[in-house]
Amino acid sequence: xxxxxxxxxxxxxxxxxxxxxxxxxxxxxxxxxxxxxxxxxxxxxxxxxxxxxxxxxxxxxxxxxxxxxxxxxxxxxxxxxxxxxxxxxxxxxxxxxxxxxxxxxxxxxxxxxxxxxxxxxxxxxxxxxxxxxxxxxxxxxxxxxxxxxxxxxxxxxxxxxxxxxxxxxxxxxxxxxxxxxxxxxxxxxxxxxxxxxxxxxxxxxxxxxxxxxxxxxxxxxxxxxxxxxxxxxxxxxxxxxxxxxxxxxxxxxxxxxxxxxxxxxxxxxxxxxxxxxxxxxxxxxxxxxxxxxxxxxxxxxxxx
Amino acid sequence: xxxxxxxxxxxxxxxxxxxxxxxxxxxxxxxxxxxxxxxxxxxxxxxxxxxxxxxxxxxxxxxxxxxxxxxxxxxxxxxxxxxxxxxxxxxxxxxxxxxxxxxxxxxxxxxxxxxxxxxxxxxxxxxxxxxxxxxxxxxxxxxxxxxxxxxxxxxxxxxxxxxxxxxxxxxxxxxxxxxxxxxxxxxxxxxxxxxxxxxxxxxxxxxxxxxxxxxxxxxxxxxxxxxxxxxxxxxxxxxxxxxxxxxxxxxxxxxxxxxxxxxxxxxxxxxxxxxxxxxxxxxxxxxxxxxxxxxxxx
Numbered sequence: 001x002x003x004x005x006x007x008x009x010x011x012x013x014x015x016x017x018x019x020x021x022x023x024x025x026x027x028x029x030x031x032x033x034x035x036x037x038x039x040x041x042x043x044x045x046x047x048x049x050x051x052x053x054x055x056x057x058x059x060x061x062x063x064x065x066x067x068x069x070x071x072x073x074x075x076x077x078x079x080x081x082x083x084x085x086x087x088x089x090x091x092x093x094x095x096x097x098x099x100x101x102x103x104x105x106x107x108x109x110x111x112x113x114x115x116x117x118x119x120x121x122x123x124x125x126x127x128x129x130x131x132x133x134x135x136x137x138x139x140x141x142x143x144x145x146x147x148x149x150x151x152x153x154x155x156x157x158x159x160x161x162x163x164x165x166x167x168x169x170x171x172x173x174x175x176x177x178x179x180x181x182x183x184x185x186x187x188x189x190x191x192x193x194x195x196x197x198x199x200x201x202x203x204x205x206x207x208x209x210x211x212x213x214x215x216x217x218x219x220x221x222x223x224x225x226x227x228x229x230x231x232x233x234x235x236x237x238x239x240x241x242x243x244x245x246x247x248x249x250x251x252x253x254x255x256x257x258x259x260x261x262x263x264x265x266x267x268x269x270x271x272x273x274x275x276x277x278x279x280x281x282x283x284x285x286x287x288x289x290x291x292x293x294x295x296x297x298x299x300x301x302x303x304x
Numbered sequence: 305x306x307x308x309x310x311x312x313x314x315x316x317x318x319x320x321x322x323x324x325x326x327x328x329x330x331x332x333x334x335x336x337x338x339x340x341x342x343x344x345x346x347x348x349x350x351x352x353x354x355x356x357x358x359x360x361x362x363x364x365x366x367x368x369x370x371x372x373x374x375x376x377x378x379x380x381x382x383x384x385x386x387x388x389x390x391x392x393x394x395x396x397x398x399x400x401x402x403x404x405x406x407x408x409x410x411x412x413x414x415x416x417x418x419x420x421x422x423x424x425x426x427x428x429x430x431x432x433x434x435x436x437x438x439x440x441x442x443x444x445x446x447x448x449x450x451x452x453x454x455x456x457x458x459x460x461x462x463x464x465x466x467x468x469x470x471x472x473x474x475x476x477x478x479x480x481x482x483x484x485x486x487x488x489x490x491x492x493x494x495x496x497x498x499x500x501x502x503x504x505x506x507x508x509x510x511x512x513x514x515x516x517x518x519x520x521x522x523x524x525x526x527x528x529x530x531x532x533x534x535x536x537x538x539x540x541x542x543x544x545x546x547x548x549x550x551x552x553x554x555x556x557x558x559x560x561x562x563x564x565x566x567x568x569x570x571x572x573x574x575x576x577x578x579x580x581x582x583x584x585x586x587x588x589x590x591x592x593x594x595x596x597x598x599x600x601x602x
Contacts, residue, residue, distance in 0.1 A: 001386075001547070001549070001550065004550070005387055009515070034501075037504075038501050038503040038504055041479060041503055041507055042409070042503045044401050045401045045402070045404050045409050046406040046409075048397065048402050048404070048405070049400045049401065049402045049405040049410070049446070051398050051402075052398060052399075052402045052421065052422065052425070052473055052477070053417075053421050055318060055470050055473070056421050056424055056425050056428075059428065059432075059433070059436050059470075060361070060517065062436065062440060063432065063436065072453060104519075107326070107519065108326050109326075109522050110318035111322065111323045111326035111327070112323075112326045112327040112330065114323055115320075115323035115324055115326065115327040116327065118325075119320060126327075129331065130328075130330055130331060131390065132329050132595075133330040133331045133333075134330050135336050135591065135595070136334055136591060137330060137333065137334055137589070139531075139587055139591045139594075140337065140531075140584065140587060141530070141531025141532070141558060141583060141587060142531070143533040143558045143561050143562055143580070143583070144337070144341070144531075144580050144583055144584055144587075145337075145340065146561075146562075147344075147561065147565075147576075147577060148336070148337045148340055148341060149343075149581045150565075151340045151344055151577070152336060152340050156340070161463065169501065172333045175329070175333070176330070177328055179330070191381050200444070203312060203316055204320075205315060205316050229427050232429070232432075233428070233430070233432075234426070234429070234431030235429065235430065235431050236430075236533040236534050236558070236562060237533050239562065239566075240565060240566075246598070250319050253422075258491060260431050261431075263431050263432070263435065264431045264434075264534060264538075265422050267431070267434070267435050267438065267538065273439065276435060277425075280432050280435055283429060283431075283432060284432060285427060287427045287428060288424065288427070290427070291420075291423060291424055291427045292420075295420055
């Protein structure tokens, strides 16, 4: 490890020394070097952009080609026992969790953004405070949310391993995303709409609900779909809050594993590699289609 | 008439209060997170001893009499730092050059294809990344690990770094692309007018001008890499000892929590919470750096 660092330092020193030599070279050589340098850097941009695309392509291709042949009815069996490979209960739990998380975080986030954009002056201390709070929330790693959810919702509030404590944890996690996207959407509604509404005698509240929010809806919706993707893809925050029991939840206080957690459990068993591939296929398809829908909405929104 | 007006204003006022209350939820949430983590973790740090906790090299929470349990978190801190550095070595050059390509070099037809690809990379769940690393990267590294270090399964700093390098790409690309695009067009025009080629103008004028935005992208990438849990946990090997080799296993702070929390109790549990506190402090420092760099960029 130390030797590697040493090599790196020597390399950088050599490079810097070389830079000084340039000044003493004849102009013809310099021109040629510049041309070669140009070519190298230009092709590097192509190569690295290619690497990015290939990385995604390879991951998706690998998962799909290994997973699709193993998509069997057994994986969607309705009746399950503990330790089963069926993802049916996991899908139900995931859908349930997405619904609850959205029901909590979308109104909260939306109203926060409405307050920040429509009611407060930009740059007031309160706006700065909430915006930095949201920024910090966005940066906290999901495992820390998991710890917090475990200590607060599961133990302190006594919700135990349950969909509810998982959903509440996830709702806090989604807040910054919803706030930011709604804020952007609200800001993109032209001020003339507000002025027109006020001129017709509508109050602030009516203007917000009848004029501004409907016009900002596509932007908000794109954010909501991104949030759904995040909830579906989350695992670290859920292991300690919603738990990992594979069952169709009968109430909000039941423990349940979402599809992502289910895939993680399967992958850690070792003998279920094929089933894990198949679960990954379902997961990927959900996430990819959500991404596509969000992209389409966002594009439509920016065009009109 | 007067009544209606009153109730209308009452409605306006009460809804304003509701909006304000919703806005306060973020602040309440962040204070709750801070309170619960610190009250859970700090006493444990003091009980273990600040020096033993942060600089102790032995993490052995399960040791029973006559051995003494040890809660030194240094191996995990160093492990997280190594993995993150490795992710940067792989992710930043690829991300930066892709961002430059997207912003200046590529025709529109390719842009509309590559941009969604970058967004998709951000959408793939970390468990899927981790599983991919488990079945593809780790077996690929295994023979090298056996050859060079004489053992190991291939679960290593290398595997985690490559995987994280891919995972931070969308962050690095997204933010540095917008930073590069934010550089005024007359910089490029000026460089071109002085006779520099387009490649040279972009690399020697535009990119240096976007430096603070690009640094912000890197810092945010660091934040992602430090906080990533499941993918790292699945490919890094998770041995709680000081990292010995690039091709040998290591445990990150995040993996430490997620692996041991299910069966931890007592001081062990609090020590894991304290690990979370260390992680949170890392992230807060990184966040502050990010905000500072973004402000500087403006």
